[in-house]
Amino acid sequence: MTHVVTDNCRGCRYTDCVASCPVACFHVNEVRVYIDPAVCIDCSACIPACPVHAIFEEFDLADDQQHWIRINAEAAQRYPVIRTRLAPLDGADARRQQLGL
Amino acid sequence: MSTHSSETLVVRGACPQDCPDTCAFLYHVEDGRLVEVTGDPDHPMTRGGLCVKLKNFAEHHYNPDRLLYPMKRVGPKGSGMFERISWDEALATIKSRWTDIIAEYGTQAIMPHAYLGHQGTLNGLTAGDAFFNRLGSTVAEKTYCESGSSTAWIMTVGPTGGMDVESLAVSKYIIVWGMNMLNTNLHGWPFVLKAKAAGAKIVVIDPVRTRTAKQADWHIRIRPGTDAALALGMMNVIISEDLYDHDYVEKYTLGFDQLKARAEEFPPERVSEITGIPVVDILTLAREYAGTQRSAIRQGVAVERSPGGGDAVRAITCLPALTGAWRYPGGGTIEMPIWEFPFKFDFMCRPDWIPPGTRVINELELGAALTGAMPLDPPIKSLFVYNSNPVSQAPGAGTIVEGLQREDLFMVCSELFITDTAKYADILLPATMQAEQLDIMVTWGHLYMHLNQPAIAPPGECVPNVELFRRLAKTMGFTDEHWDLDDWDMLRRCYDWDAPVMKGITLEALKEKGWMRLDVGLPDERTPHATGDFRTPSGKCEFASSLAAGGNFVVPVWRSGYEAMQPGTSVDPVPNYIPSVETMLPDGASAFPINLVSPKPHAFLNTQYANEPTQQRRQGEQIIVIHPMDAGPRSIEQGSYVRVFNERGAFEARAEVSEDVSPGLMMTNVGHWPGLNRSGTAVNSTTSTRHCNLGQAGTYSDNRVDVQRV
Numbered sequence: 061m062t063h064v065v066t067d068n069c070r071g072c073r074y075t076d077c078v079a080s081c082p083v084a085c086f087h088v089n090e091v092r093v094y095i096d097p098a099v100c101i102d103c104s105a106c107i108p109a110c111p112v113h114a115i116f117e118e119f120d121l122a123d124d125q126q127h128w129i130r131i132n133a134e135a136a137q138r139y140p141v142i143r144t145r146l147a148p149l150d151g152a153d154a155r156r157q158q159l160g161l
Numbered sequence: 162m163s164t165h166s167s168e169t170l171v172v173r174g175a176c177p178q179d180c181p182d183t184c185a186f187l188y189h190v191e192d193g194r195l196v197e198v199t200g201d202p203d204h205p206m207t208r209g210g211l212c213v214k215l216k217n218f219a220e221h222h223y224n225p226d227r228l229l230y231p232m233k234r235v236g237p238k239g240s241g242m243f244e245r246i247s248w249d250e251a252l253a254t255i256k257s258r259w260t261d262i263i264a265e266y267g268t269q270a271i272m273p274h275a276y277l278g279h280q281g282t283l284n285g286l287t288a289g290d291a292f293f294n295r296l297g298s299t300v301a302e303k304t305y306c307e308s309g310s311s312t313a314w315i316m317t318v319g320p321t322g323g324m325d326v327e328s329l330a331v332s333k334y335i336i337v338w339g340m341n342m343l344n345t346n347l348h349g350w351p352f353v354l355k356a357k358a359a360g361a362k363i364v365v366i367d368p369v370r371t372r373t374a375k376q377a378d379w380h381i382r383i384r385p386g387t388d389a390a391l392a393l394g395m396m397n398v399i400i401s402e403d404l405y406d407h408d409y410v411e412k413y414t415l416g417f418d419q420l421k422a423r424a425e426e427f428p429p430e431r432v433s434e435i436t437g438i439p440v441v442d443i444l445t446l447a448r449e450y451a452g453t454q455r456s457a458i459r460q461g462v463a464v465e466r467s468p469g470g471g472d473a474v475r476a477i478t479c480l481p482a483l484t485g486a487w488r489y490p491g492g493g494t495i496e497m498p499i500w501e502f503p504f505k506f507d508f509m510c511r512p513d514w515i516p517p518g519t520r521v522i523n524e525l526e527l528g529a530a531l532t533g534a535m536p537l538d539p540p541i542k543s544l545f546v547y548n549s550n551p552v553s554q555a556p557g558a559g560t561i562v563e564g565l566q567r568e569d570l571f572m573v574c575s576e577l578f579i580t581d582t583a584k585y586a587d588i589l590l591p592a593t594m595q596a597e598q599l600d601i602m603v604t605w606g607h608l609y610m611h612l613n614q615p616a617i618a619p620p621g622e623c624v625p626n627v628e629l630f631r632r633l634a635k636t637m638g639f640t641d642e643h644w645d646l647d648d649w650d651m652l653r654r655c656y657d658w659d660a661p662v663m664k665g666i667t668l669e670a671l672k673e674k675g676w677m678r679l680d681v682g683l684p685d686e687r688t689p690h691a692t693g694d695f696r697t698p699s700g701k702c703e704f705a706s707s708l709a710a711g712g713n714f715v716v717p718v719w720r721s722g723y724e725a726m727q728p729g730t731s732v733d734p735v736p737n738y739i740p741s742v743e744t745m746l747p748d749g750a751s752a753f754p755i756n757l758v759s760p761k762p763h764a765f766l767n768t769q770y771a772n773e774p775t776q777q778r779r780q781g782e783q784i785i786v787i788h789p790m791d792a793g794p795r796s797i798e799q800g801s802y803v804r805v806f807n808e809r810g811a812f813e814a815r816a817e818v819s820e821d822v823s824p825g826l827m828m829t830n831v832g833h834w835p836g837l838n839r840s841g842t843a844v845n846s847t848t849s850t851r852h853c854n855l856g857q858a859g860t861y862s863d864n865r866v867d868v869q870r871v
């Protein structure tokens with residue numbers, strides 16, 4: 061099992077999650093982050109850290125969100141590890157409001 | 162206590178588990194109900210997060226299967242048929258049965274059985290010691306884990322805390338030796354990552370390509386039980402290439418010439434044959450390790466789980482003195498910093514109450530002790546189990562089950578749930594969970610004192626262990642002052658609050674802050690052994706141990722404070738490589754061709770939480786990991802159900818075919834409840850009750866089996 065980052069992360073990239081992860085298993089591209097399932101130890105420390113509720117334990121994913129398991133696993137191979145917090149993307153706050161969070 | 166919203170009360174606590182991280186808890190309570198347990202974000206180790214095992218800790222307190230009242234057995238032994246009784250009836254039954262047993266067989270016919278199901282000062286490992294010593298029972302040697310490492314550590318460097326895990330952050334070369342830190346010491350890992358970000362090299366020595374091994378810069382696969390050979394091989398290279406710290410060795414070590422002679426017996430070629438590690442890797446490891454000043458070794462408990470495990474820990478513990486790594490912050494080795502805490506074991510365990518000549522029985526030999534395979538006079542007529550679950554966790558589980566079925570054995574068990582062991586009890590007593598009791602947590606992985614304060618009332622008639630033993634003492638008519646002390650009085654007397662390391666730490670301050678660091682220096686500056694100061698008889702790091710003259714011993718904390726009746730078998734003053742009994746048999750010499758290792762599970766803490774459906778989902782069922790070369794000829798495929806067996810027993814599991822293990826090696830996890838498994842058994846049905854060469858520890862990794870598809 062693992063944890064996965066879903067679509068809410070896109071365009072925000074608040075990286076509060078990264079700072080709370082004890083094993084540095086987040087990977088980052090220009091618009092969002094992904095979790096490497098081979099490294100994630102399922103501690104859930106990142107879930108409450110994310111201001112836009114983007115992160116779920118695999119078992120808690122809704123049926124229409126299941127594809128994120130594969131997307132995270134594949135993207136984690138492609139993009140570099142991120143160990144420290146970045147500034148949110150421009151427009152992150154707007155997107156957060158748009159998500160009603 | 163403070164309130165962070167109008168209804169939620171936040172109470173400070175700490176994790177009760179046998180895990181080196183001892184996390185700082187925040188209990189969130191609404192209307193007297195525990196709604197959530199979170200990690201303290203301000204604690205330097207916990208950093209706000211707990212772990213997968215404790216994720217549903219609040220709900221665990223309300224598990225509908227919890228044992229809430231005393232019960233008596235009303236069906237055949239092991240049937241699990243119980244009926245509620247009052248505490249008065251339970252205590253009266255115990256008194257009457259014990260009085261009869263004592264009259265006929267003497268007090269030593271009663272044996273306690275405990276381990277670290279709880280890690281508190283009042284309610285943990287030693288909770289029942291004072292009571293059973295006062296009763297005059299057989300002394301139980303509790304050597305499930307760490308006892309071999311404890312003896313080895315004390316023989317080499319004495320009861321020192323050694324390196325602080327937080328100091329890893331300033332190390333330049335880190336060897337994680339026999340530990341899957343990401344699973345079992347995860348709050349230590351951020352310090353490793355910090356060192357890595359600053360350029361440190363991370364090396365993992367492990368027979369299995371674990372999650373931790375995958376994160377390392379270099380994973381060295383070692384054959385289980387051969388760690389001493391690798392450490393001696395490193396010394397061979399370090400000494401012959403003159404990479405050692407002459408000045409440090411001269412001033413602060415004892416027995417260099419003897420160690421040198423021993424290391425000469427282990428040239429890299431021989432070590433390569435023993436360990437399965439290529440010669441070039443042994444050379445590189447030795448040179449890189451010795452060539453880095455701030456080099457650290459994080460030792461895991463896996464090292465001791467083989468017949469030569471004690472000497473392996475001694476050999477590894479010699480390395481930083483040979484290279485002088487102790488001179489530098491971030492240099493040295495971490496085994497278990499528990500020795501830094503000023504416990505008053507004489508008060509906690511009351512060894513002064515042990516009648517002279519009292520016998521000792523090792524808990525890992527429980528099956529033999531109960532079935533008569535071990536000749537005993539008097540025989541064991543009553544067993545009192547608390548904080549432990551031997552049917553799952555002790556080796557040779559089949560014989561233990563056989564012994565527990567004895568109709569004439571009066572068994573009492575204090576538990577949270579009716580476990581595979583508890584179901585054989587005649588009387589069950591309900592124990593509290595962590596949010597319901599007061600304690601100072603013992604920790605073996607960092608240097609903080611933690612006070613756990615009760616956040617909710619105990620449900621039903623559950624009592625903390627400390628209260629259980631007070632009740633038993635009164636029942637048995639003991640009138641000593643000890644049994645009149647309340648929890649706070651006990652805590653005051655369990656520690657030397659005036660010890661230098663306790664500067665600024667008081668119970669009152671702990672009540673408010675929850676946790677405080679011992680006054681032992683800061684992690685990035687600390688060099689506890691820069692100028693020797695080892696706590697051995699010589700004050701030096703003893704390559705040739707002066708304590709060896711007294712023979713093999715178990716550190717008294719693992720045996721109710723008892724100093725007498727030690728095993729006393731002969732010990733070589735200088736660490737040596739002692740081959741495993743089963744693992745190292747040549748091909749064809751055993752009917753069982755595969756070596757099985759059984760580390761801790763990811764989502765359970767030993768057996769705890771393994772009865773929670775959410776945790777079962779996270780952990781998955783019992784699996785074995787098997788190499789394709791072993792799986793193929795047996796027609797075992799990914800997901801096949803298999804039977805793992807040897808002459809001692811068998812269990813069933815689902816196969817995962819993977820190159821994470823080497824050919825000839827399989828891995829499974831200990832902790833699944835046998836009764837919840839397909840076969841009704843688990844891995845300890847196959848393990849042997851042999852001991853490691855030091856401290857009577859178990860040899861769970863020296864286990865030959867075969868496997869077939871079912």
Ligand code: SF4
Binds near residue numbers: 065074112113114
């Ligand atoms: S905190 Fe949430 S939104 Fe921000 S990077 Fe992490 S997952 Fe994405």
Ligand code: SF4
Binds near residue numbers: 084085086100102
């Ligand atoms: S669950 Fe834990 S390990 Fe996994 S990504 Fe979140 S913080 Fe990291």
Ligand code: SF4
Binds near residue numbers: 181211
């Ligand atoms: S089991 Fe270990 S890591 Fe998990 S909460 Fe307890 S102390 Fe922390």
